[in-house]
Amino acid sequence: MADMTDTAVPAPTFPVPMSLSPSRVSSFTSCPMQFRFSSIEKLPEPPGVATTKGTIVHRALELLFVRPAVDRTPDALATDMATALDEHRTHPDYVGLRLDGDAIAKFDRDCHALIDKYFAMEDPTTVREIGLELWMEAPVGDLTLRGIIDRLELDSDGELVVTDYKTGRAPSGNFEQKSLAGVHFYSFLCEAVFGKRPAKIRLMYLASGETIETVPSAQSVKFITTRTTAVWAAVERACTTGDFRPRQSKLCDWCSFQQWCPAFGGDPSLAATEAVAAYDSLLAAPVAAGTP
Numbered sequence: 001m002a003d004m005t006d007t008a009v010p011a012p013t014f015p016v017p018m019s020l021s022p023s024r025v026s027s028f029t030s031c032p033m034q035f036r037f038s039s040i041e042k043l044p045e046p047p048g049v050a051t052t053k054g055t056i057v058h059r060a061l062e063l064l065f066v067r068p069a070v071d072r073t074p075d076a077l078a079t080d081m082a083t084a085l086d087e088h089r090t091h092p093d094y095v096g097l098r099l100d101g102d103a104i105a106k107f108d109r110d111c112h113a114l115i116d117k118y119f120a121m122e123d124p125t126t127v128r129e130i131g132l133e134l135w136m137e138a139p140v141g142d143l144t145l146r147g148i149i150d151r152l153e154l155d156s157d158g159e160l161v162v163t164d165y166k167t168g169r170a171p172s173g174n175f176e177q178k179s180l181a182g183v184h185f186y187s188f189l190c191e192a193v194f195g196k197r198p199a200k201i202r203l204m205y206l207a208s209g210e211t212i213e214t215v216p217s218a219q220s221v222k223f224i225t226t227r228t229t230a231v232w233a234a235v236e237r238a239c240t241t242g243d244f245r246p247r248q249s250k251l252c253d254w255c256s257f258q259q260w261c262p263a264f265g266g267d268p269s270l271a272a273t274e275a276v277a278a279y280d281s282l283l284a285a286p287v288a289a290g291t292p
Contacts, residue, residue, distance in 0.1 A: 013239060013240065013241065013242030014036070014040045014041075014238075014239040014242065015040070015239065016235070016236050016239045016240070017039065017040065017235065017239075018142065018143065018144060019137070019143065019144040019145070019146050020143060020144075020145055020146070020228055020231065020232055020235075021145070021146045021147050021185075022147055022182045022183075022185045022186075024039050025182075025185075025227070025228055025231050026182065027039060028231055028234070028235055029231065030247065030249070030251060031246055031247040031249070031251065031252075031255075032234075032238055032244040032245050032246070032247065033244045033245060033246035033247070033257075033261055033262070033263070033268070034246075034255055034257060034261075035235070035244065036238070036244035036268070037257040037260070037268075037271055037275070038257075040239065040244075041271065041272055043257070043271055043272065043275040043276065044275060044276060044279035045256040045257075045275075045279070046096060046256055046278075046279065046282055047092070047093035047094070047096040047097055048254075049097060049107070050167070050168065051093070052088070052093045052094055052097060053107070053110060053111050053114065053167060054167040054168075055088070055093065056081075056084045056085060056088055056111050057081075057084075057111060057114050057115060057165065057167050057206065058133070058150060058165055059084040059087065059088075060077065060080045060081040060083070060084040060111075060115065061077075061080075061115075061118075061150075061151075061165060062132050062133055063080035063083060063084060064076060064077050064080050064124060065124065065127070065129050065132055065151065066132070067080075069124070069125045069126075069127070070125060072124040072125050074119055077115055077118065077119075078112065078115075081111060081112055081115060084111075085108055085111060092283055095283060096279075096282050096283055098282075098285065113207075114167050114206050114207055115206060117206065117207075117208070117209035118206060120209055121204055121206075121209055121211055122204075122211075127151075127153055128153050128154045128155075129151055129152070129153045130152050130153060130154060131149060131151070131152035131153075132150075132151055132152075133148055133149075133150065134148065134149040134151075134152050135147075135148050136148075136149060136186075136189040136190070136193055137189070138188065138189050138192030138193055139192075140225050140228065140229060141229065143228070143229065143232050145185070145188065145189065145192075145224075145228060147185055147186055147189055149162055149164070149186050149189070149190075150163055150164050150165045151163040151164075151165075152190070155199060155200070157199070159196075159198070159199035159200075160190055160194065160196055160197075160198040160199060161198055161199060161200045161201070161202065162183065162186045162187070162190065162198045162200075162201045162202070163201075163202045163204060164183055164186070164201070164202065164203050164204070165204050165206060166203055166204060166205045166206065167206055167207060168205070168207070169205070169207065169208065170205040170208050170210040170212065183201045183203060183214070184201070184214075184216055184220045184221065184223070184224050185224050185228075186198070186201065187201060187216035187220060187221050187224070188221045188224045188225060191221055197216055197218075197221065198216055199215065200213055200214070200215055200216075201213065201214050201215075201216060244268075246261050246262060246263040248263050252264075256275075257271060257275065260274070260275070
């Protein structure tokens with residue numbers, strides 16, 4: 001009788017994810033070990049000020065576009081920002097920042113400052129939005145690609161336009177091309193779901209008031225499917241072998257999991273319990289005085 005041991009499929013060390021998003025693709029290509037912690041083990045991370053501000057700004061702009069077009073004024077956006085801030089006061093990502101009275105005031109000012117240049121970038125009364133914070137997914141073989149489009153709209157010719165809000169600094173050089181490569185992901189989703197490729201993709205860098213635009217092509221959409229399929233194959237191999245190798249870069253300075261990373265002498269096996277305990281402790285700490 002043949003020995004079946006050699007032909008048996010080994011159980012994966014980690015479950016293989018069956019979906020990918022632009023952020024997950026970026027995470028794995030930047031550092032497989034960080035991807036393991038955040039996307040495979042799904043360990044909690046201490047909230048970041050910049051990320052939390054970004055979430056609140058996105059919510060304020062979403063509220064603006066819920067309004068009738070004629071009501072989308074600077075005063076309305078200021079009101080919507082105040083509403084978005086109030087909505088997040090009890091959210092774990094905000095509570096976990098442990099802001100005191102002065103820091104709360106600065107945080108609020110910074111959020112309002114991020115929308116100061118918005119009305120110089122576009123006239124929202126002319127925008128024909130058809131989707132806000134739109135969740136989309138489409139299959140590529142056995143894999144599902146997923147993403148959230150900040151705003152999907154129609155231009156004057158009735159063509160699709162994808163708008164993506166950014167609260168960080170506008171990139172330059174190779175970093176600009178990397179940013180644009182990510183948004184082509186949304187071109188693929190639109191073409192798969194609506195049967196129509198967007199005529200344009202816009203990245204609005206709210207802090208600087210800059211807008212970067214690109215016109216997706218058949219080649220750029222094909223590149224997304226080819227790239228994500230290759231990344232998924234690499235993810236599958238890493239899950240099966242347990243080999244998530246750290247990739248050191250300047251991003252390590254901002255990584256929440258550095259203490260468990262073998263590149264810094266850490267033990268990844270301890271992250272599952274220690275990261276959860278640290279996060280729970282952070283949220284359980286007394287809230288700073290002066291919280292609105």
